[in-house]
Amino acid sequence: MSTEEDLLTMLRDRLPKDKVREVNITKWLNKFEIITDPENIRYVILALKGLGFNHLVAIETIDWLKKEPTFELIYYLASIERNGAMVLVRTKIPRDNPVIDSIHDILPFAYYQELENYEFFGITFRGHKGLKLWILEDNWDGPPPLRKDFDSVKYALEHYYKGLRYERGDSNE
Amino acid sequence: MKEVIVMNEEIELFFGPQHPGAPGNVGFKLKLKGERVLDVELIPGFLHRGFEKMMENRWWEVNVVLSSRYCVEDPDNMELGYVLAVDDLYGVEVPEKANHVRTVVAEMSRIQSHLFWIMFMGAGLGARYIPSWAMAAREEILKWYDYLTGHRIYHHYMVPGGIRWNVPQDFNERTLHTLNTVSKIVRDIEEAFITNKIVRERTEGVGVVKGSIAVELGVSGPTLRAAGIPYDIRKADPYASYGKVSFEVPVGSRGDSYDRIKIRVKEIYESIKIIEQLLPKINYEDKAYRLQLPTIPPNGEGLGRVEAARGEHLVHVVNLRSRYPYRVRIRPPSMPLLTTVLKYIVSNEEVTIADFPVIVKSLDPCAPDIDR
Amino acid sequence: MVIKTFKVGLKYLLRRPYTRLVPDREGPLTSDRTRGRHVLDMSKCTGCSMCQKVCPADAIQMVKVEGPWPQNVKKIFPRIDYQRCTFCGMCVEACPFNALSMTNISGWYLITRDKKSTLYNPEKLSKVFETKEYRITMVKSLAEVQRLKKEGESNA
Ligand code: SF4
Numbered sequence: 001m002s003t004e005e006d007l008l009t010m011l012r013d014r015l016p017k018d019k020v021r022e023v024n025i026t027k028w029l030n031k032f033e034i035i036t037d038p039e040n041i042r043y044v045i046l047a048l049k050g051l052g053f054n055h056l057v058a059i060e061t062i063d064w065l066k067k068e069p070t071f072e073l074i075y076y077l078a079s080i081e082r083n084g085a086m087v088l089v090r091t092k093i094p095r096d097n098p099v100i101d102s103i104h105d106i107l108p109f110a111y112y113q114e115l116e117n118y119e120f121f122g123i124t125f126r127g128h129k130g131l132k133l134w135i136l137e138d139n140w141d142g143p144p145p146l147r148k149d150f151d152s153v154k155y156a157l158e159h160y161y162k163g164l165r166y167e168r169g170d171s172n173e
Numbered sequence: 174m175k176e177v178i179v180m181n182e183e184i185e186l187f188f189g190p191q192h193p194g195a196p197g198n199v200g201f202k203l204k205l206k207g208e209r210v211l212d213v214e215l216i217p218g219f220l221h222r223g224f225e226k227m228m229e230n231r232w233w234e235v236n237v238v239l240s241s242r243y244c245v246e247d248p249d250n251m252e253l254g255y256v257l258a259v260d261d262l263y264g265v266e267v268p269e270k271a272n273h274v275r276t277v278v279a280e281m282s283r284i285q286s287h288l289f290w291i292m293f294m295g296a297g298l299g300a301r302y303i304p305s306w307a308m309a310a311r312e313e314i315l316k317w318y319d320y321l322t323g324h325r326i327y328h329h330y331m332v333p334g335g336i337r338w339n340v341p342q343d344f345n346e347r348t349l350h351t352l353n354t355v356s357k358i359v360r361d362i363e364e365a366f367i368t369n370k371i372v373r374e375r376t377e378g379v380g381v382v383k384g385s386i387a388v389e390l391g392v393s394g395p396t397l398r399a400a401g402i403p404y405d406i407r408k409a410d411p412y413a414s415y416g417k418v419s420f421e422v423p424v425g426s427r428g429d430s431y432d433r434i435k436i437r438v439k440e441i442y443e444s445i446k447i448i449e450q451l452l453p454k455i456n457y458e459d460k461a462y463r464l465q466l467p468t469i470p471p472n473g474e475g476l477g478r479v480e481a482a483r484g485e486h487l488v489h490v491v492n493l494r495s496r497y498p499y500r501v502r503i504r505p506p507s508m509p510l511l512t513t514v515l516k517y518i519v520s521n522e523e524v525t526i527a528d529f530p531v532i533v534k535s536l537d538p539c540a541p542d543i544d545r
Numbered sequence: 546m547v548i549k550t551f552k553v554g555l556k557y558l559l560r561r562p563y564t565r566l567v568p569d570r571e572g573p574l575t576s577d578r579t580r581g582r583h584v585l586d587m588s589k590c591t592g593c594s595m596c597q598k599v600c601p602a603d604a605i606q607m608v609k610v611e612g613p614w615p616q617n618v619k620k621i622f623p624r625i626d627y628q629r630c631t632f633c634g635m636c637v638e639a640c641p642f643n644a645l646s647m648t649n650i651s652g653w654y655l656i657t658r659d660k661k662s663t664l665y666n667p668e669k670l671s672k673v674f675e676t677k678e679y680r681i682t683m684v685k686s687l688a689e690v691q692r693l694k695k696e697g698e699s700n701a
């Protein structure tokens with residue numbers, strides 16, 4: 001596993017201390033984990049792109065409502081030159097003001113991943129020109145549905161079934 | 174003097190889900206100038222079912238049933254992604270037998286998915302005989318699935334901690350028989366379809382995605398390999414039993430539609446090779462094929478990364494000590510194919526409206542997994 | 546190049562057709578492991594509702610059935626709505642008393658014009674049912690199995 005440690009030291013050396021809080025290997029499946037502040041996200045992604053991590057796999061949001069009022073964003077970046085090594089860039093933004101810089105000009109696929117996070121979590125990406133409902137277009141007027149405080153059953157009953165529940169074959173119950 | 178009228182106006186065309194050339198339940202908004210496609214915008218959402226939210230309301234082990242359902246064509250790789258993530262969360266090492274069988278099942282799913290795609294491709298290019306052959310081969314695999322797992326399309330054969338049932342005693346012979354039938358048909362398809370001059374002329378040099386730009390577009394799988402980059406998660410980050418078998422990763426050179434066709438057919442042969450290597454390794458006396466896991470997994474996170482038939486499939490699960498997942502993030506493989514890659518192709522070369530369905534189909538998107 | 550296509554095509558032209566009719570019986574589309582119609586053993590079911598809780602499709606509801614059920618105090622049994630059931634087999638796996646099991650008879654009974662006919666009450670789930678090829682009977686003991694087998698042999 002020396003290559004992994006090499007990579008870890010390389011990441012630690014190349015990423016400046018004031019921009020990045022921690023660089024670790026995760027407990028799970030030996031991925032690299034970088035914890036940073038939301039202001040530095042563009043810097044970190046650019047730096048990682050320079051180090052060969054230019055394959056954006058996904059952007060994920062976790063709503064930590066049960067623990068603390070924050071959204072956590074995870075950027076999954078893989079490097080094909082480095083044999084598929086994966087870096088997770090994690091950052092937390094406050095729940096009442098979920099704004100973060102967009103990275104879609106650095107990695108084009110981010111455009112669509114950010115769009116997805118916008119419509120399902122209501123996170124605003126600064127600099128993103130096309131934020132709109134995309135998958136949910138034309139049939140959604142509720143709050144972002146994947147947030148933890150959104151009650152999907154209640155919403156569906158109110159909006160789609162006019163307050164009625166699904167009736168099974170015999171309705172005389 | 175003849176008057177020639179050239180339309181110089183840009184029009185918008187909705188290329189919808191019911192169009193026979195559409196790749197599934199998605200629409201496109203095309204910007205046309207005459208015949209040429211200037212811009213393309215994906216309109217997803219015709220099949221949105223909210224899997225990520227649904228999974229938060231079901232038990233860990235039950236979610237396997239959901240996890241295969243967002244891609245009809247390649248269900249087992251989707252299941253494997255979820256199951257790997259949950260295994261990782263539990264921090265368990267599944268028995269060797271389970272790993273082998275999981276790999277066999279996932280490879281079968283890849284073959285079946287590529288066959289399904291050959292059907293689409295054949296139909297898209299107007300070769301009407303190809304779809305029925307490919308479907309006949311796929312039918313053999315579906316029968317095999319019925320024999321092993323009990324269902325034809327959605328198998329739910331993998332569970333966190335192993336596989337659901339033991340393999341039957343005649344598993345080896347039956348699998349080899351199925352592979353034999355399939356490879357015969359695939360050989361015929363190769364002869365009649367892949368080397369066919371008409372097919373070559375329609376697909377060569379069309380829809381080129383090449384070199385390192387493909388990486389930044391976020392695409393993986395056969396499309397990336399056709400672009401000349403030998404990246405395969407089965408090799409780069411081996412899961413299940415892929416570390417124990419030898420296989421090749423076919424790579425293209427030109428990155429056009431024809432390369433993608435060739436690579437997928439080669440991958441079918443590679444998958445057959447993998448299964449043939451694994452079959453003798455399965456120990457029929459071995460009783461350990463499933464771990465009994467506690468119903469509540471430990472706190473933490475788990476990640477599953479799978480090379481599905483269309484590219485990288487990533488599942489991330491988060492648990493806050495509960496029977497229900499706190500968050501499941503699914504990154505299905507098809508999303509970059511229809512967004513960034515299509516946009517890139519359209520902006521880079523002169524795509525006519527007649528070529529558009531061929532390009533879309535050669536990318537092999539699985540539309541339902543974009544919506545989830 | 547195109548000649549080759551014709552050659553292979555001709556080979557397939559002479560083959561038997563591969564398609565089959567959708568059978569109104571449990572014909573060639575099933576194997577030994579096929580997950581199909583459930584069978585409920587009402588003498589074993591304790592009404593613990595595990596099957597209802599595990600069902601991903603919410604197809605199971607617990608309904609009351611009057612009768613002498615010493616093991617089932619609440620007298621509730623699962624009722625399966627086959628409009629919703631996905632035949633995943635989770636309920637069978639989750640049942641702690643092996644009261645619920647699956648047969649490999651699949652498909653034909655879902656072809657219906659009346660939605661109500663796919664709602665299977667506990668009685669219907671546990672009763673004898675007959676198809677063109679099989680006759681499924683719930684029995685309580687091995688002796689009964691042997692008795693029925695003998696009967697079947699003498700009848701034939
Ligand atoms: S087989 Fe699955 S869907 Fe059907 S009743 Fe049982 S648990 Fe529910």
Ligand code: SF4
Binds near residue numbers: 593642
């Ligand atoms: S069938 Fe099994 S799981 Fe369902 S209520 Fe009866 S005993 Fe419980």
